[in-house]
Amino acid sequence: MxxxxxxxxxxxxxxxxxxxxxxxxxxxxxxxxxxxxxxxxxxxxxxxxxxxxxxxxxxxxxxxxxxxxxxxxxxxxxxxxxxxxxxxxxxxxxxxxLTPTPSYPVRLVLDDGPTRYDEPFLRYKTSQRAVYDDARARRGATLYPSPAASDPPFDVLLFNPSSQVTEATISNVAFRLSGDARDPFVTPRTECGLLEGVMRAELLERREVVEGAVTVEQVKEAARRGTLEIICFNGVRGVFPAYISPDDLE
Structure with a gap:
């Protein structure tokens, strides 16, 4: 960097x-x-x-x-x-x-390896964005939404060396693994490694999400059984839904 x-x-x-x-x-x-x-x-x-x-x-x-x-x-x-x-x-x-936020969930894919959050440019938002740009390039993510699963993915989910999911490259994320609307959406803890976005702080203050640890395996298992719910959020788009296709986990 x-x-x-x-x-x-x-x-x-x-x-x-x-x-x-x-x-x-x-x-x-x-x-x-x-x-x-x-x-x-x-x-x-x-x-x-x-x-x-x-x-x-x-x-x-x-x-x-x-x-x-x-x-x-x-x-x-x-x-x-x-x-x-x-x-x-x-x-x-x-x-x-500002282009309109899509009315449909955007497709995410998991990165193909862990990201180490051991330098400050991955904890504070700066123009040093190579880690995020490289992740999208590796996985073919374009940041262009499409309702078609056959099109390139919108963004990439990063995870740390402990296989805890951290963030997407342009947003924070939260997960509901159970499919039960009574359960809260869980956003990765700061200690997992991530940029703490303004909308994340807002949702935590409103108690619309809670902090926790979500592992790659938990995400994969929930996606395969069809109970995975994902929301992404940032200071530009607010909150928008996302999904992971089980086909991308093969």
Missing amino acids: GGAHDFALFTSTSYLAHDRACSLLPRHFARLRTAHAALAKELPESWCARVGMSTDVQMQDELDRAVKEARANGNEGDLRIRLSILSTGAPKAETFP
């Missing part, structure tokens, strides 16, 4: 035209502050240890600028916004059209 100086912090949010606001914005700002402080300690040679963090006012002003620019360029719809903190400490917001 790249050097300690070669990264930006970032978080992704959505701007909904009818609300005229970004979703979960205080959580996004807090996430960036937490990452900056943690990396300053864990990577004392990095720019985070030398350069101060943007203020909430500066980040908000940059978001407002980016939305205004998007509107001036004719994009009146919902937006996906990537808010970065550059190595200068300055915020930078980039906007993209």
Whole structure:
């Protein structure tokens, strides 16, 4: 993975035209502050240890600028916004059209080997994304949803060396293995290794998911018997359903 100086912090949010606001914005700002402080300690040679963090006012002003620019360029719809903190400490917001969330579950596949969560770039969201990009490349995941099981998968489920599932490459996940609606969805514990997303924090606070450990074998067994339920969630899409095809477990 790249050097300690070669990264930006970032978080992704959505701007909904009818609300005229970004979703979960205080959580996004807090996430960036937490990452900056943690990396300053864990990577004392990095720019985070030398350069101060943007203020909430500066980040908000940059978001407002980016939305205004998007509107001036004719994009009146919902937006996906990537808010970065550059190595200068300055915020930078980039906007993209927000494509509709599919109405059907997206297909996930398990990675073909474990991911070691022994470096900070896998615990805090930065532009160092090679681990996630490589996992999708290995398994042919495209991040393009399709209702057809014969099409390439949407995303990849990662797991740690203890065979505990951790996350997908662009979202946190939660599982209900029993198929019983009375049972809670279980999202992997932070200690399993993962990026702690803003929607994950929101769902935990609402008690809509609980933390626990879910193993690869448990996921496979539930998929084979037809009781596996999966939800994915992130700061852009919110919560959306997913599935693993038993055919992908052969």
